[in-house]
Amino acid sequence: MGKGKEKNVASKQFRWSKPMHTLLLEILADEAAKGNKPSNTFKPASFALVAKSISEKFGVECVPDHVNNHLQTIKSMWNIIGTLRKKCGFGWDENLRMITCDKKVYDEEVVANPKHEQYLNKKIEMYDEMAIVVGKDMATGSFAKSFTDVVQHDNILDSDLDLDFDDVSSKGKYVASSDSGSTKRSHRKRSRDDSEDGYNLISEKLGEVALALQALNKGVDADHLYQEVMKVEGYDEFMLATAFDHLNGDEKLARGFLVKNAKLRKFWLDNFFKNHGN
Template sequence: MHTTMLTVLAEEAPKGNKPSNTFKSDSFATVAKAISEQFGVECHSSYVENRMRTLRTMWTTIQTLQKKSGFGWDDSLKMITCDAKTYQEEVMVHRKHADFLNKKIEMYNELVIVVGKDMATSNFAKSYADIDTKLDNAESTKMVGDNGEEGVVDKRKNVVKSSTTGSTISKSRKRGRAPPSDDSVLTDLSDQLKEIVVALKEIN
C-alpha cells in the first residue's frame, strides 16, 4: 500500500494537484480507489491522509540525518552513509534511525515529490536549491523591465526585446551614467556654428 500511495501521488503532483505542501482531496480519493482495486480492500481517503503524516515524519527524519555532522549522502544509491562508529552512536540514541542509514531509501524520488517542498515538473522533482544554483550560474533567458513588461534577453547584442511592444531596450552595465539627450547634442552643434560665424566675420 505504501508503494502504491507514493506512486499515485507522484503522478498526481505534476498535474497541478499539489498546489502547496499538500494534495487536493481528489488526489487522496484517487489513491484510495487504486489501493482498493489492487488489494481488494475498502480504502477511504481518510486512511490516505493519515498515512501522509507517517510519510512526512519519515521525510523529516531523512532530512535531519542528511544535515547532521558525520553523515554523507550517496545520490546514485539514494542512501545516507556513515562509518560504523557514527552508526552505533546514532542508533543507540535513535533506534528507528537505523532504517535510514547505510541502506537504500526506497522510492526516494517519489518521497521528494509527495512530501518534500520541491517543485514537481515531471515524474521527478527539482529542488529549489537546484533551481537557485542554475539561475546563479547561467543567464536567465527572461527578464522584466522597469515598466513591468516581460522581455527576452538578446545575449549577442545585449539588448532586451519587449514581448509586447517589440521595441528594444539597451542594458547598461554601468548605472548612474545616462546617455546624452538629443537636445544637448543640438545645443552643442548650435554653439559651434555660432563660433564659426564669429570667426568668419573677424577674418572678413
C-alpha cells in the same frame, strides 16, 4: 461511540503494506506532476483516487482518511531523513539515494534512535517520489529541479559568502582561532582562491537558471516527446501513438510525462488507456 470517533479509529487500524505504500507515493507523485497539489496540500480527489486504487488492487477497504493518515507518517519519515542528512558525521550518496556514515557513527545513532537504522547505509526506497509528495524541494536525478529551487539555492549560496565568522563557527563550518590576547577576531578573511571558487559556483548556478528559462521558452519538443513515449515497453505502437497525440496537445501534461521516471510513465499510460477505453 460517535461516527467521528469511529472514523478516526478505523483510520488508525488500517494496516499499510509496503506495496500499498509504494502505490500511494506513485499516484500522488503523478497527481503533483498534473498540478493537483496546490501549495503543500493535495486536492481531495487525489486522496480519493489513491483510496480507490488501493481498495481495488489489494481487495481492502481503503478510504481517503486512511491515505491522509499515512501521508502524515511519510512526512515524519521525510523529516527524519532531512535531520540525519544535516547531522555531523553523516554523508549523502546522490546516486544511491543513501545516507552514509562509518561504523562508529552508525552504532551511536542506532543506540540513541533504534528506528533510524532503516535510513542508514542503505538505499532509501521511493526517495524521489517522497521528495515530490512531501518534500519542499523537487528531487534531483530522474526528476528535474524547478526554476524556484535553483534560484533559492543561489540565494543561500550568496548569503553564505557574507556570513560573520561567529555565525559560521556556530554552525561547525570553521574552528575559531584566537590571538595572543583575550580578544577574538570576529571575522576571517577568505583567501582569493576561496572567493573565486564561491563566485564560480554562483555563476554556474545562474547558468542553470538561464538554461531552465530557455527550456521554458522553447516549449516541449514534439520529436523528443514522441521518442520518449514510443520507447515505453508493454504497449503496441498504435496505443502509444494515441497517447502521444493526447500529450502533444497538452503542453502541461507533456512536461509532466517527461519528468517522470520509467515506472511512473508506465503508471500514467496504464491510467490513460484505462480511462480512454484502450
